[in-house]
Amino acid sequence: MAVSSVRPYLLFGGRCDEALQFYQRALGARIGLVMRFSESPDPVPAGMLAPGFEKKVMHCELHIGEHLVMASDGPNDKARSSGVSLALTVGSEAEVDRLFSALIAGGQVEMPPGPTFWTRRFAMGTDRFGIGWMVMVAGEPPAR
Structure with a gap:
């Protein structure tokens, strides 16, 4: 069986709405x-959610x-994404x-x-939600 796609799935520990607006x-x-x-069509298993997470x-x-x-928010405020960064490739150094x-x-x-050595412009950091980001410009690396 071949994998058809891989998609990141981020957990925000109760701050997902805030994160969505931020990324927008x-x-x-x-x-x-x-x-x-x-809104789940199936009942959420008893005891899974922290109080107030409905x-x-x-x-x-x-x-x-x-x-x-x-x-997702995940089932409680401890649910977080860690150990992964998302890499964005953009068209210009200004971007x-x-x-x-x-x-x-x-x-x-x-x-x-x-x-x-691999790109004309690169930056790396972690946002206020604990998500790692790498942002780089597409194209040839700088002349050495």
Whole structure:
């Protein structure tokens, strides 16, 4: 059996609605389907959800460019994505700076925008939701 696709599935520990709005503003992302735990066609298993999570996001779709990212609040405020970064490839150095600045507002810069041996401009950091981002310009690396 061949794998037909791989899609990131992010967990926000109760902040998914806030994250969706943030990515909509920062990236121009489009919010698709949003389903809350209270809207599940099947009952949520007893004891699975933390108190107050009934109205939280069970599943949603976020379209970034041509790509689909899925997300959820998870069952409690401890559910978080870690150990993974999302990489964005953009068309210009100015776009690297613009998107990185928007994504990292309230987060942490790990590598500020600058040239590398593999691309003319690259930046890396973690946003306010704990999601890692790498933003780079498409095309040939700089001449060495």
